[in-house]
Amino acid sequence: MLQTKLIAENGLRATSTGFDVEVRLPWYRGLPLSTVEIGDVVLNGEAINPASVSIEVNGKTRLPGDLATLYDERWYVLDSAMLHVSHSELKRGEQYDVAVSVNLRPPYIPGLTWAVKDAKRLTANS
Amino acid sequence: MMASNSGLQLGVTLFSFTNEFHSRQYTLEQLIAKVAELNLGPGIEIVGFSSVRGFPVVTDEFAANFKELLAKHNLKPACLGLNADMYKNPNKPMTPDESLAYHEAQLDATAKLGFPVGRYQFLAGTDVIHRLLPKAERLNVKLGLEIHAPEHVNSPIVMQYRELYAKENSPYLGFIPDFGSTARRVSPAFISYFRQLGLPEALITLAEEMWLSKDDPNNPTAKIPEFQARAKAAGFRPVDIAECFIVFGLFSRQQPAAWREIMSQIVHIHGKFYHFNEDGSESAIPYEEILPVFVEGGYNGYMVSEWEGHFLCDDGGFAKVQKHQELCRRILAGCGAQNAVTS
Numbered sequence: 001m002l003q004t005k006l007i008a009e010n011g012l013r014a015t016s017t018g019f020d021v022e023v024r025l026p027w028y029r030g031l032p033l034s035t036v037e038i039g040d041v042v043l044n045g046e047a048i049n050p051a052s053v054s055i056e057v058n059g060k061t062r063l064p065g066d067l068a069t070l071y072d073e074r075w076y077v078l079d080s081a082m083l084h085v086s087h088s089e090l091k092r093g094e095q096y097d098v099a100v101s102v103n104l105r106p107p108y109i110p111g112l113t114w115a116v117k118d119a120k121r122l123t124a125n126s
Numbered sequence: 127m128m129a130s131n132s133g134l135q136l137g138v139t140l141f142s143f144t145n146e147f148h149s150r151q152y153t154l155e156q157l158i159a160k161v162a163e164l165n166l167g168p169g170i171e172i173v174g175f176s177s178v179r180g181f182p183v184v185t186d187e188f189a190a191n192f193k194e195l196l197a198k199h200n201l202k203p204a205c206l207g208l209n210a211d212m213y214k215n216p217n218k219p220m221t222p223d224e225s226l227a228y229h230e231a232q233l234d235a236t237a238k239l240g241f242p243v244g245r246y247q248f249l250a251g252t253d254v255i256h257r258l259l260p261k262a263e264r265l266n267v268k269l270g271l272e273i274h275a276p277e278h279v280n281s282p283i284v285m286q287y288r289e290l291y292a293k294e295n296s297p298y299l300g301f302i303p304d305f306g307s308t309a310r311r312v313s314p315a316f317i318s319y320f321r322q323l324g325l326p327e328a329l330i331t332l333a334e335e336m337w338l339s340k341d342d343p344n345n346p347t348a349k350i351p352e353f354q355a356r357a358k359a360a361g362f363r364p365v366d367i368a369e370c371f372i373v374f375g376l377f378s379r380q381q382p383a384a385w386r387e388i389m390s391q392i393v394h395i396h397g398k399f400y401h402f403n404e405d406g407s408e409s410a411i412p413y414e415e416i417l418p419v420f421v422e423g424g425y426n427g428y429m430v431s432e433w434e435g436h437f438l439c440d441d442g443g444f445a446k447v448q449k450h451q452e453l454c455r456r457i458l459a460g461c462g463a464q465n466a467v468t469s
Contacts (some may be wrong), residue, residue: 001440003147028144028436029176034213071214076179077148101248107211108247115368 002026006118007100008077008080013094014124018052018087019043022080026116027104030077033070039101039117041083055083090124098122134420134458137169137204137430139396140177142443144436147176155195164197166447169428170196171245174232174420176207178239182231189238198241204428205302205394206241207272210231210249225254230261234263237265243394245302248283252290255299257319262298270302272394275378276346279387280306291391300393303385304432305411309377312337313410315401316373319438323369329362332339333370341379349374354417376434382416386423395420395429395438399450400438417463429454 003026011022021041025031038055041048054061057075061084075081083100090096098120106112135384138161146152152160154177161167174181180290195311196203220228235388236244237311244267246255262269271287273279279301291299312334320330333353342348350371357367385392401409420429431447431454 001438002144002436004440005148024148028141028148029173029209030179030181031175032211034214035216041285074175077176078150078179105213107213107216108209108249110249111211 002028003116004118006102006116007098007120007122008123009120010125011080011120012090012096012098012122012124014090014126015084016089018085019090019124020101021083021085021098023083023100024056024080025075025077025100025104026102026113026118027106028077030074031065031104032107033067033073035074035107036067037103037105038064038067038083039103039115040099041085041086042097042099042119043085044097048087052086053080054084056084092124092126095121095123096123132426134395134425135169135428136167136454137202137428138447139171139173139207139430139432139449141171141173142209142431142433142447144176144443145440146442146444148326148436151440157239158195158199158201160444162201164444164448166190166431166444166451167199167201171207171430172239173209174235175209176317178235182235182373184238186337189240189355192258193240198407200241202237202239202428204430205235205243205245206232206239208236208247208250210247210251212249215219218256218322222251222257226257229254229258233258233261233265233267233269237267241267243268243270243300243302245272245394247272247431248274252286255287256290256294259294259296259298263296264273268298268300268393270300272302272396273307274302274304274396275307275376276329276341276349276374278343278378278380279384280343281346284345288388300391301388301398302390302394304396305413305416306376306396306398306400307378308380308382308385308412308414309410310379312373312408313400315409315435315438316376317357320370325366326362328360328367329357332357332360333373337373337377346378347374366370366409377410382412382419385416385419389420389423389425392420392425394427395425396432397429397450397454398432398434399446400433400435401447402453406449406456408450408453413457415452417454417457421458421461
C-alpha cells in the first residue's frame with residue numbers, strides 16, 4: 001500500500017531553521033511535478049503555515065505552489081523529496097507526530113485526484 | 127523474435143513487484159535476477175516511467191546493460207508500457223501534435239531497449255496512433271492497445287480502434303487484453319481491503335450488487351457515476367465512496383469467448399490477478415475458461431502475470447506470481463498447450 005509510504009520511515013530531521021520531512025511519491029511510476037500537489041503538514045497537531053514549507057526534489061528547492069507549472073519535470077518513483085519547514089527548533093531524539101497529505105492527479109487518468117494522507121510517529125534525527 | 131507457432135508463453139510484468147521496487151528492497155537488476163531464479167519468465171514487461179530513470183530518455187549505457195542483463199538470464203523483452211500523459215497539465219490536455227511527440231519519444235525508447243511491443247492507452251486517441259504507425263513499422267515495434275476494464279472488445283472506444291486497424295491492416299497494430307475485464311465478480315481481495323478500511327458494509331454490498339447488475343454495452347463506464355450518485359443519495363461519506371468506486375474500473379464482466387473476435391490482432395496479454403481460492407484458482411477471474419480460448423484460438427505470444435496487490439497490501443509479488451503461473455501451467459497442460467511444461 002503505497003499510501004502508507006508517503007512519509008519515509010525515520011524521515012524526520014531537526015534543522016537549525018526548523019525541520020525536514022522526507023517523503024516518497026505514493027505511486028508506482030514517476031509523475032510530472034505538475035500533477036503533484038503538496039497538502040497539509042502537521043506536527044504534533046499543529047498545522048504548519050503553507051508559506052513555511054518548501055520542497056526539494058531533483059536537487060532543487062521550490063515552493064509547493066511552483067510545482068503546478070512543471071509539466072516536463074518528473075518525480076522519479078525511487079527518489080525521495082524533502083519538505084523543508086521553517087519552525088522553532090525541535091528537540092533531537094524526541095518523538096513527534098508527523099502528518100502529511102498530497103494530492104496526485106495521474107496525467108493518464110482524467111478526473112482522478114488521488115488523495116493520500118499519511119501520519120507517523122517519528123524521532124527527530126540530527 | 128518469437129517463432130510464429132510458439133503458442134502462449136508465460137512471463138511477468140515488473141509492475142507485479144511494485145512493493146519490492148518502491149521500497150528499494152530490490153533494484154531493477156535484482157528484480158530481473160530474481161525473476162530468472164524463480165523461473166517466472168521468459169517474457170518480461172516493464173513500465174517505462176517506472177523501471178527507467180529519466181524515461182523516455184534512455185542512455186546507450188542503460189540500454190546495453192539492460193539487454194545484456196535479460197540475455198544473461200535467458201529472459202526475453204516482451205512489452206513496454208507507454209503512458210498517454212495527456213493531462214500533465216491538469217487544466218489543459220495535450221494537443222494531438224504534443225501527444226504524438228510524447229508517444230514517439232517513448233516508442234524510440236521501446237525499440238532501444240529491444241521490446242517488440244509497446245502497450246498504449248485509450249487516451250492516446252486513434253489519430254495519434256494512426257500518425258505513430260509509420261514510426262512503429264520503421265522501428266519494428268508493434269503498438270498494442272490495452273483493453274482494460276470496464277471496456278470490452280465491442281465498446282465504442284475499442285470499436286474506433288478496430289475501425290482504424292481494419293483500414294490500415296498493419297501487423298504493427300494490435301490489442302492487449304487485460305483479464306480484469308473478463309471477471310466474474312469483484313475480487314474478494316478488494317472486499318477484504320474495504321472492510322479493513324472500515325467502509326460501511328452496506329456500501330460494499332451496494333458496490334457488489336451494482337457490479338453484478340446488467341451492463342450497458344454501449345456505455346461501459348456508466349456504472350461509475352451511477353454508483354457515486356446512488357451511494358451519495360444513500361448518505362455515504364464521499365471519502366468512502368471514493369475508495370469503493372474503483373471496483374468498476376478494475377473489473378468488468380466480458381465473456382471469455384468474446385476475445386475470439388480480435389484473436390488474430392492480439393499481440394500481448396496482461397494476466398491480471400489478485401487472489402486465489404484454496405484450490406489455487408483465481409477467485410474472481412476464471413482462468414480455466416479464459417486460457418483455453420487463447421490456446422484454441424492459436425494465440426502466439428506472451429501472457430505476463432500482473433499482480434496489482436500493492437494497491438491493497440505490503441506483500442511481495444514473487445510468491446503471488448509463482449502461484450499464478452502454477453495455475454496457468456496447470457490449465458495450459460490440461461488443454462494440451464505445447465509450451466505448458468517448458469515455460
